[in-house]
Every structure is written in C-alpha cells, then in structure tokens.
Amino acid sequence: MSQRIGRSTFRLDHSPSAAAYAAAGGKKEGEGPLGKNFDLLYDDASLGEKTWEQAESRLQKDTVSKALEKGRLAPEDIDLIFAGDLLNQCTGSTYGLRELGIPFFGLYGACSTMAESLCAASLFVDSGLAQRALAVTSSHFCSAERQFRFPLEYGGQRPPTAQWTATASGAVVVEQTGKPPFLREVCIGTIVDLGITDANNMGAAMAPAAATTIKTFLQDSGTRPEDYDLILTGDLGKVGKTLLLELLQKDGIDISKQHDDCGLMLFDLESQDVHAGGSGCGCSASVLCSYILPRIAQGVYHDVLFAATGALMSPTLVQQGESIPGICHLLHISSSQNG
C-alpha cells in the first residue's frame, strides 16, 4: 500500500520494480555517448514510414514491443498503459499504441511525461490497482521541429540556448518482482512559472519547477542530496542546469556533486552540434531506459532521483506573449527495497 509522506509524495511500500525496459533512438542518439546502450537504433529518421508523425508512432510502438519482448510478455499481460508525447493531441502515443488493445491512460506532461507515466504506473502497481503497468513516451526531432518551431525545409537558425529534441523513446514495465531496480518513492509536481517568455530557452523555464520538486521531495522524505548517487533532471541542458544549481543553493541545498541532466548525457555537446543539450520526452525516457536502469540493476548506482522536467507551453500562447510554465515529477529508484 502506497503511503503519503507529503501532499503529493508517496512511499511505495511494496517497492515495485522496473521489471522490463527498452530504449530506442535515431542515428544521432546512436552516435552519442550512450549509443551503445540502446536496444533499438534507426539510421533512417523516417523509420520506413511516410511522415515524421507516423515515424514517431512507429518508434513508440517498437519501443513498447521491445520492452514486452525483453520481459517475455504479451500485450495481454499488461493491465494498463500510461503514455503521452509532445505531438499535438499526443498522437505519437495514440496511433503508436492503438493496435495493442491495452487499456490506455493518456497523459500530457510535455518533457516530464516519462516521470509522470512512471509515477502513475508505480502507484497503480504498488496499490494493487494493476499487476503490470507500462509507462512510455517518445519524441522525434523532425516532428517536433515542424510542430513547435519551423519545418526542417525552412532551414531556421537555432540560438545557442536552444536544445535538440531527441528522436528517442523509452518504455518501462512496472511489476512487483522482488528484483532491482526498485521504485521506492514518487513525487507529483506543481506548476511553476517564473515568467520566462523565450521558447528557445526551455531549460530556464523548467529549472524552477525542478528546484521546487527536488526541494519538496528532500523535505518530505527527510533525505539529503548525499543520500543519492545521482540526482538526474530531464532535459534542462546547459543553461537550465546552472540555473537549477543556483536556485537550490539559495535554499541552502547543494546538489552540484550529485546532479546530472539527461539532456547533457544523451549527446556530446562539443561534437554533436546540439547547442544547449538534448530535450524532448524521449530524451529522459531513453537515458533512463538505456543507461540508468541497467546500472541500478547491476548495483553501479544505489539510489537515483529521476526528475523529468516539462515546459507546459504552447507555441500559440508564447506568440501571444505568455510566459512558460514548467513542471517536474520525480521518482526515487534504488537497488534496494523499502523495508
């Protein structure tokens, strides 16, 4: 039974596990520092489909299929799937997963979606609402550029604060198996908006939400940054990372030794021309599923905070002069159980 240890922080007393997981990526992700850890890599960004949107749907579907295969599971073995993505009307998920016949709970958390879906899946399994739940998300560079900025054909220039949307997906089956990685606590975030209006500086818009959620979780759980091997944000990139560390320092919290960011891990910023770092739902999802979860399973990491961040804006509202609200949901993932 999950216990509330804060307004929206929960200790998962049965410590469900990330029982099976898979990560997929494109060519650039394959060439990055974590490339060799991916389960699936596609050299062709179209994945053999006719449109970028269909390519993203295919990417998400393939990632779920791979996670099921690795867990020796069929779609019928999954009680509920929690899914979302960045495309308008979340069609990466709805078209990608429509053939599976799994009860579907659609989410929208922008780039925080992997943490949001994994929080939900963990709570459902820990509370006995599902035996097995699946959390998945995706993003695709080409579909995201068309939707949020300019079609690729336009050849728009990107400012140095801009981030590179990952063509990637990650999927996790949550189930009580008694084996690591264990999902021990989750924290549902609150919308934070400090007034950033630059849609090319998402890291700065999301950092305040990350600071709020990390601070809330440390308070609710009675833990300190030193209790974790790694405090991992979603896709703040270079600009957002600096701001996050500064914001937490002001509250007397120093996570500089433990902090890393999926957007800075997925690509080599020097050689891969991604400006301030990677971003997109698939960025944190694929870093989690390719690199982090296997290392927790092996005991390389013992305790990791996974805090994926999302910018809850729309291009329409930013064009109307609105600022960009951010959100951050968090999970504590560990090599040992609650007990």
Add this chain to the structure above:
Amino acid sequence: MSQRIGRSTFRLDHSPSAAAYAAAGGKKEGEGPLGKNFDLLYDDASLGEKTWEQAESRLQKDTVSKALEKGRLAPEDIDLIFAGDLLNQCTGSTYGLRELGIPFFGLYGACSTMAESLCAASLFVDSGLAQRALAVTSSHFCSAERQFRFPLEYGGQRPPTAQWTATASGAVVVEQTGKPPFLREVCIGTIVDLGITDANNMGAAMAPAAATTIKTFLQDSGTRPEDYDLILTGDLGKVGKTLLLELLQKDGIDISKQHDDCGLMLFDLESQDVHAGGSGCGCSASVLCSYILPRIAQGVYHDVLFAATGALMSPTLVQQGESIPGICHLLHISSSQNG
C-alpha cells in the same frame, strides 16, 4: 481499497463522493435546455481576456474556483488535480491552473477527459493516495475551431455530421464524505479504431469505443442495462448515438431505453443550429456537473453510467489520410454506496 473486477475495471470499495462540483458555460450553453442549471454563465465568449486561448484558461480556472467555493475549500485543501483539455499542449489547463499551486497531473483523453480525470481522482481517493482530488476539463468553441478546423473569421461551412464544440467546463472535488453522489466503479477504456477518416464525423469515430467500454463494464460488473436509470455517453451526437445502439444490438445488448448523450442534452438541436449535437471536453463535463450530479444527489437518478468518449486524432494525421482512433472511459455514479 479499490478492487479490480476486470482488466481495467475497478470497484471503489470506499465509494468516494463527488463532494463538490461546478459547471460553467457560454451564452449558447446558457440558452440551451440545461442553461438554468449552470453555476457560471458568460455572455461574452472572451471572458474579458485578449485571446480565445486565454478565455478558455480563464473558464477552467473560474470553474475550479467555483467548485472549491461550493465545497468551502481552498486550493491548499486539494492534494492533486487531474486536468486536461483539447488545446494543443493542454494549455487551457496548464495556464488556467498554474496559479493554484496544486500538484498537477496532466491528462489527454480528447473529449473523454472528464471521465479520465474523474476515474483517476476516484481511484486515488478510494485507495488513500489522496484525501481530496479534483477532476476538471474545459473546451471553448472559438479556440477549438481555430485549432481543429478554421479560424472563425474564415467563415467555413459545417457539414450536417459536424458537432458544435461547447464553451464549457466542469470540475468535481472527489472526497469520502459518506454523502451522494457516490463513485462506485470505474472502467479505463481501450483505443478502438474502425477506420473512420472524416474529421467532421467524430460521433461515428467514437461510437465503437463507447460500445466496447460499455460492453466490457457490463460484463466485468455483472450488471445489465436495466440496472441503470441512465447510460450517458459524452458527445456522440445524433450520428454516433445511432451507431452506438446498433453496435451494441449486434452483441445482444439493448441500451435504447437508458441511453442519452451529453451532446444531445446540452443544446436544442432544432433551434440552436448545432448540427449533429454538442461536443468538446466541456460538453460532457458541464452536463455532468450541472445536471447529472445534482439529480443523483437528490435521488432523482439512482444509478448512472457516465461514459465520456474521445476522438484521439490530430488534424495533421487526418490530413495525412489516417483514420481516427476513439476511446471511452466510464464511471458508475450512484445515490447509494457500495456495501
């Protein structure tokens, strides 16, 4: 503790209540058959804001505030809010609710969102994951036309199968109060796609999902249509209603005596020029909160199935020739508790 009585059907053993609720609408909704039941009505579609998107955000915020006021609650009293809407990136919710400081769980279920958010809130409260959870959604005719079809200024013609997106919102606070309306069972739907490609015929695209979820729920709960006063779909409209009844008839299920549709209740189809009926997230949400929940509280209705339906398409994918997947989530709401 919520008990699974099917793959994704749950009996809420503690029968949480719709403890406080509010409905808001625009001028057309106020002039409709249910107009006098609304808590808030706005003669000016702009709600005093500069853009239609900001108007929708304001609509959702005001509805939540009204529900809190009716429940004599402050935002701090709510542990979690489950919210979503039809706007790209769900900004009706994120901008509308960002100032409340309530932990935020963003959903996307197209027009099924009121049932999706209410299912989640009910499960969280029944399982002890939240003491009070709030479910809310909204839609706005002008922002929806701009996003999904044409800007109003274009003056596009609407075919007879088209539906009219309601300018409306509904919000429900879920809490265990021991008073009706009680939330007794929930059923999370599965994506169903029978190949409809006409974005002006959403009712037909959603009817198969409604049929699937209603059939699944009746099987899982061991009940028959006669056990309910009302089986209420979200916004199938005239075309979708006929198809739903036919589809269920083929499976030997006759709901013709119990069935009604929020899209057919919100407007007078003859006099209000809404073609096949109302639609939009706010349609079923406002019908539920203005008309249905009060009548269950008064004992006019004893047992109602609320089955909101969503078309999980995007204009982009429909332009690419894709068909329209549908989904339907369902709740059994009653004047008596599970016992």
